[in-house]
Amino acid sequence: MNKSEQPPKLLIRFFRWYCNPDYAEDIEGDLLERFEKRRVKGKAAKWLYAIDVFGLLRPGIIRNFKKTQKLSNMAMIKNDIKTSLRLIKKEKLYSGINIVGLTAGFAIALLILFYVQFESSYEAYNPNADKMVRITMDYLDGETLVDQDCETYHVLGPMIKDEFPEIQDFTRAFGVDDMQLRIEDKYLRGLKIYAVDQSFLSLFNYPLLQGNKKSALAAPNQIIFTESAAIKYFGTTDILGKTVIGRESYPPLEVVGIVPDSPANTHLKFEMLVSYSTMKPELDERESEWNSNDTFTYLQLVSATQYSLFEKNLAAFSNRLREEDFIPEERIISEKITDIHLYSDKSYEAEPNGDATTVFFLLGVALMVIIIAIVNYINLSTAKSLDRAKEVGIRKVIGSSMFQLRMRFFIESLLMNFIAGLATLIIVVLAWNWFRDLTGLVLSHEIYETSFFWSLFLSLLFISTLLSGSFPAFILSSFQPVTVLKGKYTHSSSGVFLRKSLVVFQFCIAIFLLIQTFTATKQLSYMQQKDLGMKTEQVLVVRAPHNKQIKNLGPFKTDLLSQADFRSVALSSSVPGQNTGDMSSTTNINLKDAIEERSNNFFIYRIDSNFIPTLEMELVAGDNFSQNNNIEIPIIVNEEALVQWGITNPEEVIGKQSRFWGRDNTIVGVVKNFHQISVKSDHLAMIFLHTLKYGDYLSVRLNNGKILDQVDKLEKTYSRHFPNSPFDFFFLDQDFDSQYKSDLQFQQAFSVLSLFAILITCLGLFGLASFTVAKRAKEIGIRKVLGASVSQIITLLSKDFLLLVIISSLVAFPMTYLLVEQWLSQYAYRIDVSFWLFAIPMGIVLLVACLTIFSRTFKVSNANPVHSLRDE
Amino acid sequence: MGKHHLGEFEEVVMLTVAILTNDAYGFSIIEEMENRLNRNVSIGALQTVLRRLEKKGYLTSELGESTSIRGGKRKRFFTLTSSGKKVLQETKEQRMGLWSAVPEFVFGK
Numbered sequence: 001m002n003k004s005e006q007p008p009k010l011l012i013r014f015f016r017w018y019c020n021p022d023y024a025e026d027i028e029g030d031l032l033e034r035f036e037k038r039r040v041k042g043k044a045a046k047w048l049y050a051i052d053v054f055g056l057l058r059p060g061i062i063r064n065f066k067k068t069q070k071l072s073n074m075a076m077i078k079n080d081i082k083t084s085l086r087l088i089k090k091e092k093l094y095s096g097i098n099i100v101g102l103t104a105g106f107a108i109a110l111l112i113l114f115y116v117q118f119e120s121s122y123e124a125y126n127p128n129a130d131k132m133v134r135i136t137m138d139y140l141d142g143e144t145l146v147d148q149d150c151e152t153y154h155v156l157g158p159m160i161k162d163e164f165p166e167i168q169d170f171t172r173a174f175g176v177d178d179m180q181l182r183i184e185d186k187y188l189r190g191l192k193i194y195a196v197d198q199s200f201l202s203l204f205n206y207p208l209l210q211g212n213k214k215s216a217l218a219a220p221n222q223i224i225f226t227e228s229a230a231i232k233y234f235g236t237t238d239i240l241g242k243t244v245i246g247r248e249s250y251p252p253l254e255v256v257g258i259v260p261d262s263p264a265n266t267h268l269k270f271e272m273l274v275s276y277s278t279m280k281p282e283l284d285e286r287e288s289e290w291n292s293n294d295t296f297t298y299l300q301l302v303s304a305t306q307y308s309l310f311e312k313n314l315a316a317f318s319n320r321l322r323e324e325d326f327i328p329e330e331r332i333i334s335e336k337i338t339d340i341h342l343y344s345d346k347s348y349e350a351e352p353n354g355d356a357t358t359v360f361f362l363l364g365v366a367l368m369v370i371i372i373a374i375v376n377y378i379n380l381s382t383a384k385s386l387d388r389a390k391e392v393g394i395r396k397v398i399g400s401s402m403f404q405l406r407m408r409f410f411i412e413s414l415l416m417n418f419i420a421g422l423a424t425l426i427i428v429v430l431a432w433n434w435f436r437d438l439t440g441l442v443l444s445h446e447i448y449e450t451s452f453f454w455s456l457f458l459s460l461l462f463i464s465t466l467l468s469g470s471f472p473a474f475i476l477s478s479f480q481p482v483t484v485l486k487g488k489y490t491h492s493s494s495g496v497f498l499r500k501s502l503v504v505f506q507f508c509i510a511i512f513l514l515i516q517t518f519t520a521t522k523q524l525s526y527m528q529q530k531d532l533g534m535k536t537e538q539v540l541v542v543r544a545p546h547n548k549q550i551k552n553l554g555p556f557k558t559d560l561l562s563q564a565d566f567r568s569v570a571l572s573s574s575v576p577g578q579n580t581g582d583m584s585s586t587t588n589i590n591l592k593d594a595i596e597e598r599s600n601n602f603f604i605y606r607i608d609s610n611f612i613p614t615l616e617m618e619l620v621a622g623d624n625f626s627q628n629n630n631i632e633i634p635i636i637v638n639e640e641a642l643v644q645w646g647i648t649n650p651e652e653v654i655g656k657q658s659r660f661w662g663r664d665n666t667i668v669g670v671v672k673n674f675h676q677i678s679v680k681s682d683h684l685a686m687i688f689l690h691t692l693k694y695g696d697y698l699s700v701r702l703n704n705g706k707i708l709d710q711v712d713k714l715e716k717t718y719s720r721h722f723p724n725s726p727f728d729f730f731f732l733d734q735d736f737d738s739q740y741k742s743d744l745q746f747q748q749a750f751s752v753l754s755l756f757a758i759l760i761t762c763l764g765l766f767g768l769a770s771f772t773v774a775k776r777a778k779e780i781g782i783r784k785v786l787g788a789s790v791s792q793i794i795t796l797l798s799k800d801f802l803l804l805v806i807i808s809s810l811v812a813f814p815m816t817y818l819l820v821e822q823w824l825s826q827y828a829y830r831i832d833v834s835f836w837l838f839a840i841p842m843g844i845v846l847l848v849a850c851l852t853i854f855s856r857t858f859k860v861s862n863a864n865p866v867h868s869l870r871d872e
Numbered sequence: 873m874g875k876h877h878l879g880e881f882e883e884v885v886m887l888t889v890a891i892l893t894n895d896a897y898g899f900s901i902i903e904e905m906e907n908r909l910n911r912n913v914s915i916g917a918l919q920t921v922l923r924r925l926e927k928k929g930y931l932t933s934e935l936g937e938s939t940s941i942r943g944g945k946r947k948r949f950f951t952l953t954s955s956g957k958k959v960l961q962e963t964k965e966q967r968m969g970l971w972s973a974v975p976e977f978v979f980g981k
Contacts, residue, residue, distance in 0.1 A: 026948035029898075
């Protein structure tokens with residue numbers, strides 16, 4: 001028969017599907033016979049066949065799939081829930097371990113995923129963000145990269161906008177942190193102020209809460225406050241039209257607007273904005289020249305898809321500027337602003353950025369912890385398979401389908417996960433504040449108020465149920481009832497192997513986490529204890545008074561030093577540990593008699609002659625600044641500067657001259673390298689200029705004494721000599737160490753994580769050991785009767801597990817070594833990976849594992865064999 | 873006897889089964905009905921009625937031998953049970969009673 005002589009296959013299948021199987025055969029035969037007859041008669045047999053098939057869709061003919069099956073499933077589910085709850089209640093150890101493990105896993109995963117989401121959400125508040133780029137500078141020596149700087153030339157913004165059709169708009173953000181404001185007789189310093197073009201507000205999507213969008217920031221001498229800055233400094237947001245004094249000699253600034261506070265997830269946070277033209281007198285020459293790159297420049301693309309085109313054009317543009325000698329040793333590149341927070345780590349960043357490596361590390365670890373918890377569940381439930389095998393066998397004999405059996409195990413895992421989920425919610429709510437402090441997350445709302453949290457929570461619950469439930473569901477439901485019920489079934493060897501591999505896997509993770517924690521801890525203490533090349537202890541740093549009062553510096557110093565508590569006072573424009581923004585940087589400084597000109601980048605700040613002794617830095621050659629050495633413009637350089645110049649003997653450079661900033665500077669001394677910025681980065685090449693009265697910081701070295709009294713005395717002296725100037729102070733060592741905040745957070749986070757990982761792993765091990773011991777109770781009894789000692793039995797029971805831990809270490813070590821090396825490579829000064837770094841964590845894991853197993857085996861080994869042997 | 877009342881279609885189907893005696897299966901019943909009564913019968917309607925009658929105990933069925941026609945599908949042969957025969961008889965008698973009670977002039981001659 002060819003195809004047209006047969007009824008349509010699909011219809012036959014449909015019929016077979018719905019028809020009561022008792023009737024299917026003969027009716028199908030009838031249908032076929034009728035079809036045949038019609039076909040021979042030349043009727044539209046297929047159509048009529050279809051009509052017949054659909055005509056048979058009647059209650060008397062179709063099978064019963066609706067009523068009985070669905071109803072019984074509901075009943076089974078009810079029954080499953082009931083028996084699962086009973087099981088959870090009965091097997092307290094088993095369910096306790098699972099629930100505690102899952103809870104810890106969930107809580108950690110939730111918090112960390114939340115953190116990761118926050119870190120990667122930077123600039124997401126801004127709908128323009130995908131179109132926004134920042135241009136930055138690369139300093140080159142030939143073609144090698146010397147340094148990267150995120151501040152650019154003031155001319156670039158307007159130039160690029162004119163020249164590039166794909167650029168819609170630009171804004172500059174020129175940090176004027178050094179500007180002091182006078183608001184109603186109060187002098188304020190250290191504010192976050194940027195001078196910005198008018199387009200800033202629309203590019204960065206700051207709506208004006210008050211003020212006129214058209215005119216705000218359009219004219220010179222205008223200032224905008226954020227809401228909370230207004231409240232902080234004025235006590236009210238009703239400040240439109242008020243004036244504040246900026247620089248004393250300039251016209252006062254008029255408040256023209258209020259904007260909402262910068263969101264927590266933007267890299268460019270500010271308290272106030274002044275119109276760019278306000279800075280005109282200062283910036284006039286910079287607008288046309290190529291000497292000072294000290295402004296952030298942001299561009300908005302017409303559309304996000306044009307980024308690669310823009311990058312290409314920018315490279316060509318940069319090459320042209322280079323050939324025309326505007327920027328001889330530099331290159332202009334761009335980065336998307338959405339990448340700034342996690343991927344950009346250049347000089348003069350607006351704030352210390354996050355770090356993609358850390359975020360990925362944490363993400364990976366969170367996943368590992370939750371995997372450990374799920375593995376526990378799988379391991380324990382398969383280890384218990386012996387108990388469950390009979391149940392499965394009987395269920396099958398009674399007529400349970402595979403589907404129903406699997407359902408049963410899924411429901412059990414769903415219940416466990418659900419209970420763990422509830423516990424997780426409680427823990428997250430309780431731990432939220434602690435977690436927020438630990439990570440430094442700044443959020444305006446509680447975690448459980450975000451829809452992200454809930455969707456995360458639910459999907460985690462779903463995935464975990466699926467993963468933890470599917471394994472027992474498929475393994476346990478596959479038992480053959482006959483074997484199981486005959487009592488022959490002991491355990492499948494493949495199940496044991498799988499369980500062992502999973503334990504190895506868990507311990508691998510735990511060992512890795514512990515080693516990483518150890519490394520992070522050691523690296524942190526290494527950085528904190530490293531010889532900084534100066535002494536930061538017992539140094540109080542006070543913000544220098546504003547310019548008008550600095551003339552009182554002399555009397556202040558004399559007054560202060562007459563008190564026994566204070567040893568010395570130094571004035572400088574930056575101190576170690578401060579933002580690089582406090583320093584100037586200048587490229588391509590060379591000695592006048594240098595044979596070859598080298599490309600380099602120097603950081604420069606001003607110090608007075610007390611600075612080096614106050615911080616107890618060491619001069620390796622030459623002398624400190626002094627008023628009577630008749631040199632017109634003396635400078636001091638550090639050892640790193642000599643490296644840049646290729647000079648090995650520091651004595652060589654004393655008295656030599658270097659020309660920069662349009663004048664000849666004479667080197668009078670070489671100071672030993674010290675860490676201007678944290679030990680994380682390499683030493684900077686530095687030059688110090690001599691100052692008598694310009695500086696932002698007064699460093700005061702204290703003699704031994706009561707710190708609180710000393711601060712008090714210092715404040716009194718300060719306000720006596722500098723009325724109106726606020727007394728802002730910090731301890732140099734604390735402030736310097738605050739640079740390690742992120743490292744400390746990382747280390748703490750890792751400690752907590754590895755603690756939990758080990759805890760969960762050991763819980764699992766504890767459970768496994770309990771089952772093994774329970775299973776072998778009779779064997780142990782017999783052994784004891786035959787004369788085995790307690791220690792022999794403990795060894796017998798423990799050695800399998802300990803072997804697993806040792807195998808885990810061997811597996812974990814190579815991977816851990818690579819990861820730890822990778823992590824350490826981000827530090828300029830780092831510890832070496834040593835034997836002990838690996839041996840100690842492994843020892844700890846081994847010890848904890850031993851204790852865990854011991855706690856189970858000891859009781860059994862000591863038990864009277866009669867108890868285990870009396871009943872058979 | 874209201875309890876054992878047969879519907880018209882049921883009656884016709886049972887009669888056809890009686891006519892076909894040993895060869896009453898789904899398709900042959902349809903053909904017979906179509907030939908004799910000149911009415912279209914759908915398989916769906918017929919099968920439903922057959923099953924219903926079987927449930928009521930008026931018909932029994934058994935599967936025949938498998939043959940190469942009909943794609944190897946066996947036929948289900950229906951036969952009247954004794955209660956089926958009885959109910960047919962009763963129905964017939966009721967009708968006859970009714971017919972005989974009709975005055976002659978109604979249909980004329």
